[in-house]
Amino acid sequence: MDNRFKTEIVTCSIKSPIRNAVISFNEMTISVIRISYLYLGKLLNGYGFCSNGRYAQNEIVLNRFIPRIINSDLNLLIDENGILDPVKCWSVYMQNEKPGGHGDRAVAAGALDMAFWDAYAKAYEKPLWKILSEQFNQNQSDEKIFVYPGGGYYYPGKGYQGLKDEFKKYQDHGYKVLKMKVGGDSIDEDLKRIDAALSVVGKGKNLCVDANARFDLTEALTFSKAIQHYNLFWYEEPLDPDDFLSHAILAEKYNPPIATGENLFSKHGLQNLLRHGGLRPDRDWIQLDPALSYGLTHYLEVIKLVETFGWSRRRLIPHGGHQLALNIAAGLQTGGSESYPGVFQPFGGFADNYEIEEGFIRPQEEPGLGIEEKSDLYDKIKEIFG
């Protein structure tokens, strides 16, 4: 590798007092990465970071992945134009990694892969979604992307009014389908919270609930009976993500859409969900997070896999709520993208100056991921890396 290549990685806190049904975010961190190299005399910066939920992964990036890049023959890393190719780099930094065990390593690779794709699209002076459309999607892309805010968390003293106020704020920002956490309180209490939410969003088709894998099968079935009549947009992570068989049983009993996958981390996990999870290709949603699951590079395999199983890629809505997920949704035409207008700032959310209208948003026109077009995020990144 050329000695003009440089990587920096920093742990950044995204802690907050919010809770889902299983964890508190009061110690949450992510890794933020900058790669930089000279291309045709111009300094290219690529930025990447983990999605929320699984903590910083600096050790894996610094001690395992980067040395393999640094020690690699440059020709194994670049494309025909001499640009660092994210897919080739991925193959190099994943050498000497054993099969199985898709967890923190997948998160580390997700953050690093994001930085490689950002730099790559900047080298070609195109927005990432455009590159994806041209190289992997026969020039097809979406002009506007379905987005929903991953909100409705529990926090101290929030109450029904707090939830309603939060939801009204999302509506004011142009969101239509909204999501709230469940499973962190009694069913009775959660149903009251759902009623409060419905008083704002109007009907079940505008509301998702997310149990964050809190329930066992009996609890998930009980909860599903209590909410079945609402006909919600989706019932998310009702069960342990790896308990595929219980998903199959739930899907036989609960008719409205189910969503899961944010805690699967690889195509291997997804393959098992599709084989054994009994999900329904006409209604259910798959939420693997590219920034937590070996990156966009691996997400290209995820898309191939869902299509192998006869599913439409429109059933994929990546978790993560950031510019990477949005670029993927636009350029590869998935079903949409999560969004974090209120939490995990400044990493959650999208570029400035792109309005949400009726729950849809346009992807950015600027090259790369568009990190520089989200001013609070770019300010943070300049603060981190100087």
Add this chain to the structure above:
Amino acid sequence: MDNRFKTEIVTCSIKSPIRNAVISFNEMTISVIRISYLYLGKLLNGYGFCSNGRYAQNEIVLNRFIPRIINSDLNLLIDENGILDPVKCWSVYMQNEKPGGHGDRAVAAGALDMAFWDAYAKAYEKPLWKILSEQFNQNQSDEKIFVYPGGGYYYPGKGYQGLKDEFKKYQDHGYKVLKMKVGGDSIDEDLKRIDAALSVVGKGKNLCVDANARFDLTEALTFSKAIQHYNLFWYEEPLDPDDFLSHAILAEKYNPPIATGENLFSKHGLQNLLRHGGLRPDRDWIQLDPALSYGLTHYLEVIKLVETFGWSRRRLIPHGGHQLALNIAAGLQTGGSESYPGVFQPFGGFADNYEIEEGFIRPQEEPGLGIEEKSDLYDKIKEIFG
């Protein structure tokens, strides 16, 4: 937590020129941990380390697990005698960890949990296997444990004679069933290597082969046909560890024993293997590694799970090849333990002065894991921690 509690963690290289079918070990590292605290005026040291194969995990231990211990109420961590209870500590340091994603985090917890158990058994002044026998196995235990050396790696210039010499050395040490790597060369070449190995061990029932998840289903089936007539002790990791369905198909076609599980990392993965993997309770082997899979604390759940599925715990032979796996095998009466007489030193292998006879070994009589009774390992640990 009491301020007399202290944790130290160091990355230690166990690199070597050996290869399996998928990775080289030329950059392999592990985390080595010492916890220490005063109990009844006596300083207790507990030592733990990762098994080989998945690299050091200091960041997860230092930044996620240890702060949760340090910040915890002491009463949540100790048993009725005021001794740090490994199971209670586990529940504390796994707080705020999301479900799913069982990989590096499981390795980090495995190393830390080992240190807690070592200190715990020392506090009670008993060998760990004795504690396990008393607390979790109705005072039953095994006086001698089946062990086999995880050897037969590929390395440059080894040749058939190198393999035979290695195997003869294992036999001289008292081992009977030996294991070699396959899948790293052509089938023809591997069959010649197997013939060379058989010329030393005599019959197929004394030989295991390990493909380290190198094959897809077609390749695994092809290889299985080529070796079926040898009737080997086992055919290990023929397939990707998470591809359960392919295991089920292989198990219908290949009659002799199959072994897998070292890259599953949790009871969740094992549950899927037992549900969907088609393995046979009368002959197949499950090799989850406690030191890579959330520790002995989680392995207690693993044992419960195999018995829920109607399997005998004798079908479990933990991967890892160290004092933890041996103590588990003795005190919880699994089917045996891997051993590393030649590789991953000084962490692989067992206490000095315990001879292997006809492939069996006695567990140590000294308190704890018996780390201090393996002199090269204890020398290394003193070198690391001073």
